[in-house]
Amino acid sequence: xxxxxxxxxxxxxxxxxxxxxxxxxxxxxxxxxxxxxxxxxxxxxxxxxxxxxxxxxxxxxxxxxxxxxxxxxxxxxxxxxxxxxxxxxxxxxxxxxxxxxxxxxxxxxxxxxxxxxxxxxxxxxxxxxxxxxxxxxxxxxxxxxxxxxxxxxxxxxxxxxxxxxxxxxxxxxxxxxxxxxxxxxxxxxxxxxxxxxxxxxxxxxxxxxxxxxxxxxxxxxxxxxxxxxxxxxxxxxxxxxxxxxxxxxxxxxxxxxxxxxxxxxxxxxxxxxxxxxxxxxxxxxxxxxxxxxxxxxxxxxxxxxxxxxxxxxxxxxxxxxxxxxxxxxxxxxxxxxxxxxxxxxxxxxxxxxxxxxxxxxxxxxxxxxxxxxxxxxxxxxxxxxxxxxxxxxxxxxxxxxxxxxxxxxxxxxxxxxxxxxxxxxxxxxxxxxxxxxxxxxxxxxxxxxxxxxxxxxxxxxxxxxxxxxxxxxxxxxxxxxxxxxxxxxxxxxxxxxxxxxxxxxxxxxxxxxxxxxxxxxxxxxxxxxxxxxxxxxxxxxxxxx
Amino acid sequence: xxxxxxxxxxxxxxxxxxxxxxxxxxxxxxxxxxxxxxxxxxxxxxxxxxxxxxxxxxxxxxxxxxxxxxxxxxxxxxxxxxxxxxxxxxxxxxxxxxxxxxxxxxxxxxxxxxxxxxxxxxxxxxxxxxxxxxxxxxxxxxxxxxxxxxxxxxxxxxxxxxxxxxxxxxxxxxxxxxxxxxxxxxxxxxxxxxxxxxxxxxxxxxxxxxxxxxxxxxxxxxxxxxxxxxxxxxxxxxxxxxxxxxxxxxxxxxxxxxxxxxxxxxxxxxxxxxxxxxxxxxxxxxxxxxxxxxxxxxxxxxxxxxxxxxxxxxxxxxxxxxxxxxxxxxxxxxxxxxxxxx
Numbered sequence: 001x002x003x004x005x006x007x008x009x010x011x012x013x014x015x016x017x018x019x020x021x022x023x024x025x026x027x028x029x030x031x032x033x034x035x036x037x038x039x040x041x042x043x044x045x046x047x048x049x050x051x052x053x054x055x056x057x058x059x060x061x062x063x064x065x066x067x068x069x070x071x072x073x074x075x076x077x078x079x080x081x082x083x084x085x086x087x088x089x090x091x092x093x094x095x096x097x098x099x100x101x102x103x104x105x106x107x108x109x110x111x112x113x114x115x116x117x118x119x120x121x122x123x124x125x126x127x128x129x130x131x132x133x134x135x136x137x138x139x140x141x142x143x144x145x146x147x148x149x150x151x152x153x154x155x156x157x158x159x160x161x162x163x164x165x166x167x168x169x170x171x172x173x174x175x176x177x178x179x180x181x182x183x184x185x186x187x188x189x190x191x192x193x194x195x196x197x198x199x200x201x202x203x204x205x206x207x208x209x210x211x212x213x214x215x216x217x218x219x220x221x222x223x224x225x226x227x228x229x230x231x232x233x234x235x236x237x238x239x240x241x242x243x244x245x246x247x248x249x250x251x252x253x254x255x256x257x258x259x260x261x262x263x264x265x266x267x268x269x270x271x272x273x274x275x276x277x278x279x280x281x282x283x284x285x286x287x288x289x290x291x292x293x294x295x296x297x298x299x300x301x302x303x304x305x306x307x308x309x310x311x312x313x314x315x316x317x318x319x320x321x322x323x324x325x326x327x328x329x330x331x332x333x334x335x336x337x338x339x340x341x342x343x344x345x346x347x348x349x350x351x352x353x354x355x356x357x358x359x360x361x362x363x364x365x366x367x368x369x370x371x372x373x374x375x376x377x378x379x380x381x382x383x384x385x386x387x388x389x390x391x392x393x394x395x396x397x398x399x400x401x402x403x404x405x406x407x408x409x410x411x412x413x414x415x416x417x418x419x420x421x422x423x424x425x426x427x428x429x430x431x432x433x434x435x436x437x438x439x440x441x442x443x444x445x446x447x448x449x450x451x452x453x454x455x456x457x458x459x460x461x462x463x464x465x466x467x468x469x470x471x472x473x474x475x476x477x478x479x480x481x482x483x484x485x486x487x488x489x490x491x492x493x494x495x496x497x498x499x500x501x502x503x504x505x506x507x508x509x510x511x512x513x514x515x516x517x518x519x520x521x522x523x524x525x526x527x528x529x530x531x532x533x534x535x536x537x538x539x540x541x542x543x544x545x
Numbered sequence: 546x547x548x549x550x551x552x553x554x555x556x557x558x559x560x561x562x563x564x565x566x567x568x569x570x571x572x573x574x575x576x577x578x579x580x581x582x583x584x585x586x587x588x589x590x591x592x593x594x595x596x597x598x599x600x601x602x603x604x605x606x607x608x609x610x611x612x613x614x615x616x617x618x619x620x621x622x623x624x625x626x627x628x629x630x631x632x633x634x635x636x637x638x639x640x641x642x643x644x645x646x647x648x649x650x651x652x653x654x655x656x657x658x659x660x661x662x663x664x665x666x667x668x669x670x671x672x673x674x675x676x677x678x679x680x681x682x683x684x685x686x687x688x689x690x691x692x693x694x695x696x697x698x699x700x701x702x703x704x705x706x707x708x709x710x711x712x713x714x715x716x717x718x719x720x721x722x723x724x725x726x727x728x729x730x731x732x733x734x735x736x737x738x739x740x741x742x743x744x745x746x747x748x749x750x751x752x753x754x755x756x757x758x759x760x761x762x763x764x765x766x767x768x769x770x771x772x773x774x775x776x777x778x779x780x781x782x783x784x785x786x787x788x789x790x791x792x793x794x795x796x797x798x799x800x801x802x803x804x805x806x807x808x809x810x811x812x813x814x815x816x817x818x819x820x821x822x823x824x825x826x827x828x829x830x831x832x833x834x835x836x837x838x839x840x841x842x843x844x845x846x847x848x849x850x851x852x853x854x855x856x857x858x859x860x861x862x863x864x865x866x867x868x869x870x871x872x873x874x875x876x877x878x879x880x881x882x883x884x885x886x887x
Contacts (some may be wrong), residue, residue: 079885144764224751233751237715237887239619244854247882389616396623466711487620491582491610491629504609506588507754509780 014019016198035242035530037451042372044360049376056256056382057392062249074250079234084254087217087231088314090151091262093215097156099453101305102163103205107193108165110171113288121168123306125531128161129523130313131497132482135223137504138316140225152225155216157309162215163208165530170204171197189289203270207427210266214259214384214423220483231255231386239389252390263378270412316519320513329516336496339515340522343479343495346410350417354425357418358470362429380426383419389485391420395488413488424477428470472526479523482512496522580606581631581819586614586640587806599826603818614640615717621811622647631814632823634675634806637672637717638667639874641807645671651815653824660828661845664862665805672809675827676836677843679772679861680722680802682792683760693768694792698726698800701739711748711756711768714886718753718771724877725866732880739884743788749886760789762774769800772855776841796860803862805845831877 074080105124109117127135135196136154137144145153145448173196182192220232231251238248291298361380365373383391396418399407408410436459482497487500496519504510585592590610596607611816612620614636621628621644628649635641644650651672658670667676684694695701701710711717727735748765750756756768757778775791794800808827814820826832833844841852851858 004663010873079882079887082885225755227751227755229749232589233715234887238882342665390617393619393623396620400624400627407627408629483616486612486616491608498611502589505754506590507758507774507781508590510781 005074019205025253040369041360041364045376045439048357049360049379052380052383052419052526053479054398054419055386055391055394056379057543058397059249059390060251060255061397062079062468063246066246066249070246070358071250074247075254080251080254083229083231083234083531084258085250086148087255088230088258090148090155090223090228090230091213091216091258093152094159094208095154098160098163098212099150099205099209101160103158103167103201104202104493105160105302105305106167106171106205108302110168111176111289112291114291114295116296120302120306122528122541123302123310124164125527126306126524127158127309128476128530128544129469129520129525130158131221131309131519132158132219133482134500134520135309135313136225136315138313141319142312147228149228151228153221153308154222154226155219157305158222159212159215160305160309161527162212163182163205166208167328168203170201174200177193184350202235204431206266206270207431210262210381211384211424211427213262214381217255217259217262217385218387220387220389224226227517230462235387236389239393242515248390252386254256255387256382256385259382260378262385263381267374281478304432314517316518317513320509321517323510330379331511333444335499336514336518339494339496339499341519342392342493343408343497343519344522346485346495347417347475347478348415349410351425351471353414354422354474355467355471357422358425362426362467363433365426366433377426377430381423384421384423388420388481388485389487391416392484392487396417396535408488408490410490410493413485416488417474417481417483420484421474421477422482425467425470426471427469428473429463432466432470433459435466436462469530472529476523476530479519551887555583570835574586579604579819581765581814581817581823582629583607583609583632583634583823584617585609585611585634586617586636586714587634589694591702591840592634594839595832598835599823602831603819603822603826604767605822607823610877618643619654621649625649626813628813629815630811631820632808632810633672634808635672636806637675637721638672638805638807639717639721641667641672641809642874645669645809649812650809651812653810654821655820657825657828665803665845666750666807667770672807673824673828674805674807674845675832676806676840677845678718678806679793679843679858680718680800680804681770681772681775682794682800683757683768683775683789684726684792685760685763685766686790687763687787687788688766694740696792696795697798698738698794701747701767702745702790703866706745706767708748709766710745711750711759712742713750713752713756713769714881716752720874720877720881721804722769722800722802723881724873725802725863727877727880729774729799729808729863729865732876736880736884739880739886743884744798757789761787763788771804773841776852793856793861797863798864799863801863802866803843803858806842849867 043316078330109120109124114120132154135158136150139150142344176197178196178200179192182196183189187195198356218232219230220236223233224228224236233255235248235251235255238251293488294381357380361376362372365377385415396407399412403412440462441454441458444458445451449457479495482498485495486523487502489495496515500512500515502516503509568659580733583596589609593609596609599605610630617633618635618640619665621630621633622799624630624646626649633644633650635644645667649671655670658666658673659675660878665677682695695706700706723735723739726738730738745853746883748759750759750768751839753770753774756765756770757774759765760768761778772791775787775789778789779787781807808824810820810824828846830846831848833849835848837852838845841855843851843855843858878887
């Protein structure tokens with residue numbers, strides 16, 4: 001059912017692959033029967049996007065229900081502008097910081113003759129396991145860092161792996177021969193990298209930067225601890241002052257608009273996906289860059305980054321663990337274990353919800369890019385841009401209206417996780433499907449395999465590792481989620497994050513430390529699984545070639 | 546990125562289904578069935594022992610949902626009549642006021658509301674005060690000598706305190722204090738004080754605990770907090786570990802007010818004897834004594850002694866201030882938003 005067998009990704013180079021809305025109608029090549037599969041796919045994508053947009057709908061209802069004067073007042077006050085500038089500044093700074101740190105680390109680990117590479121990859125991935133509020137707490141308790149720079153450091157270090165890991169994977173799969181050619185033609189090493197290799201890894205790196213930027217937009221824990229007055233601080237203040245929720249809703253809408261702008265910016269900057277791979281089956285390994293006298297500085301830099309991003313939070317936790325609690329709030333290992341089990345179960349359920357929502361959106365965006373697909377994809381990103389409390393309240397509203405029987409059940413909470421962290425899954429599905437060379441599918445079709453069979457035996461098999469990684473990422477993030485969990489969890493159900501909140505709320509840091517530590521250890525499992533591909537340096541996609 | 550193997554996925558699916566099944570509980574009924582659902586804005590570690598005590602004494606099963614007081618107030622407003630909650634136990638009067646104004650609270654029987662000293666409970670009988678908490682200064686004793694400590698909030702706008710004072714503008718107790726300031730000295734004076742504080746580079750924190758920790762670390766010299774936070778930290782660190790020390794504002798100063806925690810019954814549980822039994826227990830002798838011993842708060846029922854070392858609650862309550870006047874939280878938050886603290 002494909003237009004042309006040209007190799008290419010989204011916005012591919014062959015004009016016949018540019019399928020507009022109208023392109024959802026039949027294409028003439030194979031059969032004249034209506035493309036039911038594609039229509040069902042498009043329908044599912046729209047439905048999934050609508051579910052993901054529930055928080056936005058809720059906000060619009062809230063804002064629309066307010067007096068127009070109140071909305072204008074909330075929007076136009078100087079404070080709103082000030083907070084917007086603070087947030088934009090932080091988002092840009094963290095995005096730039098993560099881009100430099102992530103790409104730099106990935107390049108060192110993928111392209112140089114550095115030793116103990118596996119160890120470094122693991123160390124580079126582990127900060128993913130540390131919740132930003134735990135990291136911020138560590139920095140506040142051990143260093144004098146506060147305000148903008150405090151928030152910048154914490155959020156950059158926590159989010160850098162979001163850029164490092166995909167860039168590393170992309171670098172390993174990049175066609176490095178092009179860089180060698182550029183070198184042969186007299187380009188300097190950095191210019192050759194920028195001109196030949198960077199375009200190949202840019203989509204992966206920018207996708208990571210986008211997820212980071214959206215996370216920073218919506219983060220509350222770290223900015224609150226660092227006392228940096230970002231938008232989320234003010235949204236939280238407005239809600240928790242229990243007065244007219246209009247101010248909170250208006251500000252959350254501003255945040256959503258910023259999120260959409262970020263998604264659009266990334267779309268523009270990502271540009272055309274460079275062709276994935278070449279048809280040349282054998283891709284000779286390019287010789288790694290010899291670090292020479294740069295070896296020590298490179299090692300020192302990696303060590304320093306790992307040291308501060310892991311050492312500070314864990315050091316502070318261990319210090320509190322050692323201090324003990326005078327008041328004697330006893331922590332029973334069984335309680336921690338029970339919370340850990342609940343956390344894992346909920347996070348996995350959330351990841352499965354995210355996967356179900358992401359599949360139609362991601363497949364549509366990868367295979368039939370259109371305005372509809374782009375719209376669905378953008379809508380799926382909204383949840384990540386909104387603070388957890390907004391998404392939480394929106395689902396309180398939604399579940400009471402639509403499915404009251406499920407209110408305060410684990411299902412709604414799992415659904416909230418799915419909506420909140422959907423972009424991580426959508427990005428993974430889209431990228432993984434794009435990666436499947438259409439030629440392979442065509443070969444399968446030519447050999448007599450049906451549409452469904454082709455998807456199951458070729459596309460899904462090749463794309464699965466990447467999609468699985470996205471699912472892991474959702475689960476990992478869901479484990480650390482707090483505000484929506486507090487609002488939506490079943491009464492008397494505790495996760496590691498809520499227990500952590502309960503204890504820090506009464507300053508029982510010594511008692512809270514074991515929960516934070518176990519949360520980090522549990523979250524480290526998916527984080528480590530995410531490095532497997534980077535460590536072995538191969539994917540099934542390559543294995544199949 | 547690579548995802549290992551299908552067995553892992555299968556295991557994950559099974560695990561999560563099991564966990565979900567285990568977590569799913571049936572929906573609870575609202576009638577008098579020896580069970581009630583409590584929304585508690587007060588911390589689990591502070592009130593769960595009391596709830597256990599109540600369950601043992603009454604045989605009533607209490608299912609508690611813990612979250613921040615103000616999140617719960619927002620939640621109750623979002624839920625409206627559909628709320629599963631029977632009782633709301635709040636950290637402050639403001640949140641109870643907001644929920645009551647939304648028409649979500651039932652009127653309590655006279656016998657319950659009259660148990661508490663008037664002036665420390667609601668005026669319309671929609672909720673009852675449970676404990677009192679005094680607003681105090683916390684000072685870093687290494688930087689601030691006894692005679693140098695501020696005695697009124699108006700000392701703090703002096704340039705000598707520039708950059709040295711910590712407040713938590715999003716905190717409900719701080720907002721109650723600002724309301725008291727507005728009521729006692731007028732809107733203009735309140736706005737001027739806030740603006741002078743901002744001009745004096747006041748340091749903003751997210752809550753009382755953060756301020757106390759900052760004073761304890763010498764990060765700030767003075768902070769505005771509630772009294773019991775200090776007692777709790779002292780219980781953890783011991784008296785000799787307390788670098789931060791408490792200073793009570795002079796009597797009559799707007800900085801010297803007593804905020805109350807309180808409880809109300811949701812409209813849907815108006816006729817639920819279990820809900821009423823719980824609220825009655827909170828203002829019973831056992832309930833009140835629990836708070837004195839375990840949380841260092843002021844009891845509100847006459848005849849029960851305050852925690853040791855605290856000035857009498859009468860010395861702190863401002864004769865010119867009626868607690869019901871503190872109900873104008875919306876104006877306070879508007880003021881805080883206008884001067885740029887929210």
